[in-house]
Amino acid sequence: xxxxxxxxxxxxxxxxxxxxxxxxxxxxxxxxxxxxxxxxxxxxxxxxxxxxxxxxxxxxxxxxxxxxxxxxxxxxxxxxxxxxxxxxxxxxxxxxxxxxxxxxxxxxxxxxxxxxxxxxxxxxxxxxxxxxxxxxxxxxxxxxxxxxxxxxxxxxxxxxxxxxxxxxxxxxxxxxxxxxxxxxxxxxxxxxxxxxxxxxxxxxxxxxxxxxxxxxxxxxxxxxxxxxxxxxxxxxxxxxxxxxxxxxxxxxxxxxxxxxxxxxxxxxxxxxxxxxxxxxxxxxxxxxxxxxxxxxxxxxxxxxxxxxxxxxxxxxxxxxxxxxxxxxxxxxxxxxxxxxxxxxxxxxxxxxxxxxxxxxxxxxxxxxxxxxxxxxxxxxxxxxxxxxxxxxxxxxxxxxxxxxxxxxxxxxxxxxxxxxxxxxxxxxxxxxxxxxxxxxxxxxxxxxxxxxxxxxxxxxxxxxxxxxxxxxxxxxxxxxxxxxxxxxxxxxxxxxxxxxxxxxxxxxxxxxxxxxxxxxxxxxxxxxxxxxxxxxxxxxxxxxxxxxxxxxxxxxxxxxxxxxxxxxxxxxxxxxxxxxxxxxxxxxxxxxxxxxxxxxxxxxxxxxxxxxxxxxxxxxxxxxxxxxxxxxxxxxxxxxxxxxxxxxxxxxxxxxxxxxxxxxxxxxxxxxxxxxxxxxxxxxxxxxxxxxxxxxxxxxxxxxxxxxxxxxxxxxxxxxxxxxxxxxxxxxxxxxxxxxxxxxxxxxxxxxxxxxxxxxxxxxxxxxxxxxxxxxxxxxxxxxxxxxxxxxxxxxxxxxxxxxxxxxxxxxxxxxxxxxxxxxxxxxxxxxxxxxxxxxxxxxxxxxxxxxxxxxxxxxxxxxxxxxxxxxxxxxxxxxxxxxxxxxxxxxxxxxxxxxxxxxxxxxxxxxxxxxxxxxxxxxxxxxxxxxxxxxxxxxxxxxxxxxxxxxxxxxxx
Numbered sequence: 001x002x003x004x005x006x007x008x009x010x011x012x013x014x015x016x017x018x019x020x021x022x023x024x025x026x027x028x029x030x031x032x033x034x035x036x037x038x039x040x041x042x043x044x045x046x047x048x049x050x051x052x053x054x055x056x057x058x059x060x061x062x063x064x065x066x067x068x069x070x071x072x073x074x075x076x077x078x079x080x081x082x083x084x085x086x087x088x089x090x091x092x093x094x095x096x097x098x099x100x101x102x103x104x105x106x107x108x109x110x111x112x113x114x115x116x117x118x119x120x121x122x123x124x125x126x127x128x129x130x131x132x133x134x135x136x137x138x139x140x141x142x143x144x145x146x147x148x149x150x151x152x153x154x155x156x157x158x159x160x161x162x163x164x165x166x167x168x169x170x171x172x173x174x175x176x177x178x179x180x181x182x183x184x185x186x187x188x189x190x191x192x193x194x195x196x197x198x199x200x201x202x203x204x205x206x207x208x209x210x211x212x213x214x215x216x217x218x219x220x221x222x223x224x225x226x227x228x229x230x231x232x233x234x235x236x237x238x239x240x241x242x243x244x245x246x247x248x249x250x251x252x253x254x255x256x257x258x259x260x261x262x263x264x265x266x267x268x269x270x271x272x273x274x275x276x277x278x279x280x281x282x283x284x285x286x287x288x289x290x291x292x293x294x295x296x297x298x299x300x301x302x303x304x305x306x307x308x309x310x311x312x313x314x315x316x317x318x319x320x321x322x323x324x325x326x327x328x329x330x331x332x333x334x335x336x337x338x339x340x341x342x343x344x345x346x347x348x349x350x351x352x353x354x355x356x357x358x359x360x361x362x363x364x365x366x367x368x369x370x371x372x373x374x375x376x377x378x379x380x381x382x383x384x385x386x387x388x389x390x391x392x393x394x395x396x397x398x399x400x401x402x403x404x405x406x407x408x409x410x411x412x413x414x415x416x417x418x419x420x421x422x423x424x425x426x427x428x429x430x431x432x433x434x435x436x437x438x439x440x441x442x443x444x445x446x447x448x449x450x451x452x453x454x455x456x457x458x459x460x461x462x463x464x465x466x467x468x469x470x471x472x473x474x475x476x477x478x479x480x481x482x483x484x485x486x487x488x489x490x491x492x493x494x495x496x497x498x499x500x501x502x503x504x505x506x507x508x509x510x511x512x513x514x515x516x517x518x519x520x521x522x523x524x525x526x527x528x529x530x531x532x533x534x535x536x537x538x539x540x541x542x543x544x545x546x547x548x549x550x551x552x553x554x555x556x557x558x559x560x561x562x563x564x565x566x567x568x569x570x571x572x573x574x575x576x577x578x579x580x581x582x583x584x585x586x587x588x589x590x591x592x593x594x595x596x597x598x599x600x601x602x603x604x605x606x607x608x609x610x611x612x613x614x615x616x617x618x619x620x621x622x623x624x625x626x627x628x629x630x631x632x633x634x635x636x637x638x639x640x641x642x643x644x645x646x647x648x649x650x651x652x653x654x655x656x657x658x659x660x661x662x663x664x665x666x667x668x669x670x671x672x673x674x675x676x677x678x679x680x681x682x683x684x685x686x687x688x689x690x691x692x693x694x695x696x697x698x699x700x701x702x703x704x705x706x707x708x709x710x711x712x713x714x715x716x717x718x719x720x721x722x723x724x725x726x727x728x729x730x731x732x733x734x735x736x737x738x739x740x741x742x743x744x745x746x747x748x749x750x751x752x753x754x755x756x757x758x759x760x761x762x763x764x765x766x767x768x769x770x771x772x773x774x775x776x777x778x779x780x781x782x783x784x785x786x787x788x789x790x791x792x793x794x795x796x797x798x799x800x801x802x803x804x805x806x807x808x809x810x811x812x813x814x815x816x817x818x819x820x821x822x823x824x825x826x827x828x829x830x831x832x833x834x835x836x837x838x839x840x841x842x843x844x845x846x847x848x849x850x851x852x853x854x855x856x857x858x859x860x861x862x863x864x865x866x867x868x869x870x871x872x873x874x875x876x877x878x879x880x881x882x883x884x885x886x887x888x889x890x891x892x893x894x895x896x897x898x899x900x901x902x903x904x905x906x907x908x909x910x911x912x913x914x915x916x917x918x919x920x921x922x923x924x925x926x927x928x929x930x931x932x933x934x935x936x937x938x939x940x941x942x943x944x945x946x947x948x949x950x951x952x953x954x955x956x957x958x
Contacts, residue, residue: 041108043081050113055194058108058173059084062187065105069145072136072174075107082106088179088186100127100185100322103147103178110171110193119163120196121173124189125256127182128154128267128321132191133174137164143267149180149322154267156182157256160203162196181268183325210255214248221245236291243284250277268321275316275324279309282335286342293354297345305338339372521690522564524611525550528591531568535575535587544579545586552592552612560611560687566661567685571613573658574681578617585618585678595689607689616680622673630671631659713738713829716761720744721751721777722795723769726882726915727818731764731795733870733878734822740829746770748777755781760790762832764816767796767807768910775810782811791832795820797914797929804843817845819862819918822869857948858955859920866919876957882919883953886912890946893931905935921952 039046041060048056064082065075088102121139123132129143129152143155163171179185192199224241228234252258253274258265283306290297312331316324421442532548539546571589578587596608622630662669665685673679718735722728723746735742743754748771755763763781765774772780778792794807797818807815813836816824824844867875889912896904913928927945 041084044079044107045109045111048110048112055192055198056110057190057192058110059190063107065107067103067147068105069103069147069176069178070105070174072133072172075105075174079107084187085190086186087184087188100179100181100183100325102180102185103145103176104186106173106175106177106187108173110173112169112171115168118196119167119193120199121161121163122192122194122199123159123161123175124191125158126156126177126187126189127179127184128152128156129178131176132159132161133172134163135167135170135172139163145176145178147178152178152180154181154321156267156271157259158203158206160199163193181320181322181325182271183322183328206255207257207260210251210257214251214255214257217244217248217251221248234291236288239284239288239291243281243288246277246280246284248277249273250281253277271321272316272324275328276313278328279312279316279331280306283309283338286338289342289345293345293349296349296352296354297342301341302338305334308334521559522562522567524558524560524591524593525553527564527568528571528589528613531571531575532589535572535579538576539579539587542579542583544582544584546575546579547586547588549588549590552590554593558593559690560609561606561690562611562685562687563665566665567611570658570661570683571615573654574613574615574683577654578615578619578679578681582617582619582678587615587617590614590616593687593689609687609689611685611687613683613685614680616678618678621675621677622671622679623675627671627673631655631669713826713833715739715741716829716832717741717758718743718829719751719754719758719760719763719790721748721764721769721774722746722766724766724885724911724914724918726878726885727766727795727820727918729878729881730866730870730918731820731825733874734820734825737869738826738829748772748780751777752780752784755784762829763790763792764795765792765812767794767798768907775807778811791828791836793828797910797917799843799845808842814841815843817843818914819920821865857921857923858952859922860956862920863956879919879953879956882915882921883949885915886921886924886949889915890949902935906932909935916949916952919956921949921956923948924952 038052038055038057038059039048041058041062043061044063046056046058046060060083061081062084063075063079065079084106088100088104121132121134123130123140123142126142129141129145131141131145132139140159140161142157142159144151144153146152173191175187175191177186221241221244224237224244228237228241250273253270253272253276256270258270283302286297286302287306290299290302308331312324312327315327528550529548532546536546575587575589590613592612594610594612596610659669662683662685667683667685669681669683671679671681715738718740720728720731720735720742722731722744728744728746732742732744743758743760745751745754746769748769751763751765754760765777767774769777774794774796778794781792782789791813792811793814793816794812795816795818796803796807799815799817804815814828814831816828821844827841827844863875866878870878889908893905893908893912896908909928909931913925913932916922916924916928924945927948
């Protein structure tokens, strides 16, 4: 059976299934997802009914004045009809003109059934200049349309604008368009009218998406190129890095976000960037695959494709867009031919069963699919655009694959070295000199490997904190009460820090000095506030407070000359360390300035001073014996410092890096601590105060902290054994919401059958089950799994100290208190993937005590969390299931009472307690708990229990 499963779920089969699923999803989106129908333009007129909802896509037959640039006052009846959207080079337009060359005026009249309010207009991307009038008023323009190439100002880009107020029921749109610098021209995408807030929100999302895709691909590209340059990695790192680099350049050109910062940026060079990416990113990725399988893909043939892309890029750099845009269609035809060859090579690789062929064939298939999708999308054949997001996924998957491959190569290399060393040891004295040379080479190689490991450990540690802050701010978009501008400010702060780390890594690779003690003027309050804001997200996840006290900096903004990146990293590391080892209470960041005694003799614009920073917490504390070694690398002393962070990545590097940074800045750092009461880390750094006047406040200061959810792990196989319908449904919903593969049953016998045929990573057992208890099921399950097996977790509402000790002795890895919280599920899922540590929390519990008198009947905070996790529809279904389960259990409990069966009363009371606590019915859960402990109370409690169920159900529905 196991051999059959291994064959069925081989990497090749999984890759084929994943690629098939992606193709089916694309087809489903293309043919099954129906967009809201909108009235079409007929003879230059469109009538909008009163019940029309959503955006108005202005497609249909517009009035066209060919080779005329007319204002609204100059329109006449001598026009032809043309279909929008269509290119001038498209025969369907009815216009005979060289591809992309010409100018024209489009006109349409829109009649609303009732006067609209707060509408906006979106002019889509077109080539190369346009002006739009609404009811005779100039609304928006992109570039300057003209009747000749020399007079035209090219500025193709997306534009949105609010329509004038009081337009009534009639709206006339007049659009001038000219194109002399591209192979395409005309309105080849339909203009859109929608509510102004909706258009603004869509544009914000486009900006956020473009920034994320550009920064992520560029960061991955730089990371790979640094590895290739510094770590002597293979050419596959170079080619994958180049592919990502040129794809980020393409995103830079297509999204045209640079216009937000520099409106006068060259439109020609922006289009050149788009074409550079098109010509170079796909050839670079095929070269990456060829470097992995040099015997199966012809290097000369693929290299020729690369040279063609380079040649087209060189031509693009020196000619006008009207000429280099003509290279697009021939290059796409050539790319199609290479894609066919590439597919044939992938089939050969899989047929010959090369190493990693399943994963590589999957990635190659996705690249082919993305290429076809992009060609068809820009020709409006399909409406699903997969390329941007899936390309990032392919890049990350390729990076993971390279890491696994290099680990395998290193393992083989270590084994070969061991065999070689044994052979050399057996040789005679004549080979002794050769042996010494080999030993010296081996030591040199190990030294290089150690330096590379240290470099990667420090780089990963410094990158992780700003990257987590940036992703945390982006995750809050659309979910937080904060304005998007503030969240974007947080992301920009973290992104700036991340970019500084990458720049310093590049400086280090060139042998440059890693830190400098001087720097540009820095707003100390701004810097400390932004770091504190980013740390508050992590603190809020642990329900730990974080206070900022910068009164010691003075009432006015203080500017100082210092290394802002080093200072930021020092404070970030200290805050992260304090939050990580504080389970309750708060962390406080205090800062003050001590001006030097000779300040009067210094210059009027610059004064020496000392910046004093203190980070104190109410955490576990550090023993006096360990205070002397906490600043050493890879040191995690005692139980107080060995608890890893939520991702399980504690390496003992944070304080060591901080100490090194402080030393490089000629400062001092020391720690004070009392075991069990908390710690305080103090830093003193020399700075130079300056009178620089540019002072801006940190974005998002003094706003409430939003608690972020822990990040879900990749999909895993989970077995849930729970006899209560409501609890089982909640656990399954939470797991499936994170894309895990879940098997659920209420019978232990069925669970044992599932364990025989399926390799699960996590098993969740209720304690009170039919047929046998969860403890007995655990004992039988342990004997059936090979090796270490999955993690076994108990789900229970019985959580006294004796019960917890009993579960630990029985062999459970963790205990989760009901009602089950998604945070706890993700914690044990992460441990199932990453492995347990001795410092893990064994008992994961919830606080069921109400915060206010109004919460004595139901816990609305818990119910709101369920609604946020599952959605309103799924949460409502779970509430109904819980209500019916409670009514059924109550009826069974009444029957057991009539027959005097106390054991059944305890059983049904336990089911009622679990079901009610799962949805936050506190009073019902309390009475059920008492009935479970003392069934003799049932006669007095039944009458009130039914009423409480009804009242609780009504409150949670409201």
